[in-house]
Amino acid sequence: MAIPLYIFLFLYFLFLAVFITFSIIHVYHIVATASLTFASLTVTFIISVLTVVTLFWTIQALQGVDFTQTISVFGGQWFGGGSNEPLPFAPVEF
Amino acid sequence: MHLSGFIKQKSYEKIVYVLRRHPITFVPQVVMFVLLLAVPVGLYYLINSLFPNLLAQEVIYTLGVLFVSMYYLSVYLFFFTQFIEYYLDIWIITNDRMVDAEQLGLFSRRISELDLYQIQDVTSDIHGIIPTFLDYGNLSIKTASMNVGIIAYDIPHPNRVREALIRLADEDRKHHHNGMSPTTPQA
Numbered sequence: 001m002a003i004p005l006y007i008f009l010f011l012y013f014l015f016l017a018v019f020i021t022f023s024i025i026h027v028y029h030i031v032a033t034a035s036l037t038f039a040s041l042t043v044t045f046i047i048s049v050l051t052v053v054t055l056f057w058t059i060q061a062l063q064g065v066d067f068t069q070t071i072s073v074f075g076g077q078w079f080g081g082g083s084n085e086p087l088p089f090a091p092v093e094f
Numbered sequence: 095m096h097l098s099g100f101i102k103q104k105s106y107e108k109i110v111y112v113l114r115r116h117p118i119t120f121v122p123q124v125v126m127f128v129l130l131l132a133v134p135v136g137l138y139y140l141i142n143s144l145f146p147n148l149l150a151q152e153v154i155y156t157l158g159v160l161f162v163s164m165y166y167l168s169v170y171l172f173f174f175t176q177f178i179e180y181y182l183d184i185w186i187i188t189n190d191r192m193v194d195a196e197q198l199g200l201f202s203r204r205i206s207e208l209d210l211y212q213i214q215d216v217t218s219d220i221h222g223i224i225p226t227f228l229d230y231g232n233l234s235i236k237t238a239s240m241n242v243g244i245i246a247y248d249i250p251h252p253n254r255v256r257e258a259l260i261r262l263a264d265e266d267r268k269h270h271h272n273g274m275s276p277t278t279p280q281a
Contacts, residue, residue: 034100
């Protein structure tokens, strides 16, 4: 059974939607409770900057990745069957 | 929203104290946040040393990037939630009443208030080395009613606030015992 890589990208986007929703809720809480002060603005700014940096790093790291390739969930070599598919990791030599 | 709108400030009312927890009580959450940020870095070096060719595979690398990105965003969200729970605990003392707004969770908030003239007992507690040196602790306010009482947790200068609260309660009690509200013009 093979899963295309873009499924994980969709899951990531779903997670991003949840993240943005909760972030908006947090900012709403700060504003609605008259807690918009230097301290809360500073923390909000730091979190925003870290979020932007993380998203930027993610985009940069995933540049050129072919998301149409598939991941094999069950491979024949797992049960000793004949398969030319490489193992998911390189064996460690002691 | 301004603080006056939050407590529905009356025309004769003046905000005397706006109290939040002492910033030192948030330091453990900050330390936890920094440690959680370092976890993927440590894992990266560990995996690189144990399985040098693992991250060279495009599929594993892509999944790793997505997972680490989700992890970091989750940590930011978790830290922001902790900050909300810390910072939105607020105690507002006016010349007429005391308002206690506590954020119990992201979707749980408790607000209670009591009139100053009903205050019967005010107790300040400072326990521990760090609270003693930094002068922060709890303030318990009790009224005659069994059900109504407010505890302000980890506020700065609780002794100073206690003295001010007793003075304000006495002044408010004088207004009520004389049959006057702060809006009633004096003879």
